[in-house]
Amino acid sequence: MTVRGIDHVGVTVPDLEAATRFLIAALDAEVLYDTLPAEEGPVGGEETEQRLGVPPGTRQLAIRMLALPDGPGLELFAYDPPGRSPALPSDLGWQHLALYVDDLDAVRERAVAAGAHELAPPHPLPGPEAGPANRFAYLRTPWGSTLELVTYPDPQPYERQTSRRRWRPAPPRSAGEGEAGG
Template sequence: MTARVRGIDHIGLTVPDLEAATRFLADALGAEVLYDTLPAGRGPVGGPETEQRLGVPPGTRQLAIRMLALPDGPGIELFAYDPPGRSPALPSDLGWQHLALYVDDLDTLRDRAIEAGAHPLSPPHPLPGPEAGPANRFAYLRTPWGSTLELVTYPDPQPYEEKTDRRRWRPAASPPSCGVPSAG
């Protein structure tokens, strides 16, 4: 067995309302519920063992845990806690600061996320410097619960590729019939 990272399995995300977050991620990104690790009615779960295992403050209880699948890419694991988180992490805070999803059609997915309740932080921008290319762009949005979501696409060659054989990981192109279902 080779000791190497093969890819991102899932991203854990703490949300204030599990059902609302599930609806947003389904409507905006085409996510589907895989399973509930801790169904909402079976919680709360807490105590010293949970606090130690997860590194949460004393008295924190898990209300629910749900695993979602994106049409292509890692899973998104949603956590709901009591008491709920104090405030959303800002990009300038220490720690993981945003979730970036590679998309083929940035404008359509951005519009879908906005329709589902995301707040656009700015219009799409060209990727800068070593990532630049005619159609290489990104856009940041704020989810309804305050987390930062980046949509990024870089179908064109990037300047950094001229200086190294190493490449950024990107998902394989989906066949035309796959991907996020159309809204409606």
């Protein structure tokens, strides 16, 4: 058995269309398909409640799968009634989405222009992750979820202690790379 990586991250949003527009504008996400198109919902009842572990009376309004350019999918869910407020980093459970980016400043500016709120300017990665150009920034999406942008192009101190490395997407291919020649 081998875990190969993250396939997708599920995100509950208050407005599926607005969240889709933000993710396309901010992160170059692409809509792949609707598992539950809004016009076919809502879906609820005992089976849904048991399968998902949601409170009685909760109904799924829509489900959409998006793809990031070089990362896992983002599966958006809309529910009725909407859930509690978005998780903060101090809450229990999975509480933020971190995306590796090549140009942190450009992606941060794009996300802010698309409606994200920057919590603070980018910071250097600390301690075992440090390096001259290694940085991160936290933002809030328009619906209040925490989004981290991270880049670590320089070697990190932890790499001297182990041969195991953090996963990160492969660098982008140059134009024509991998194409058959003629």
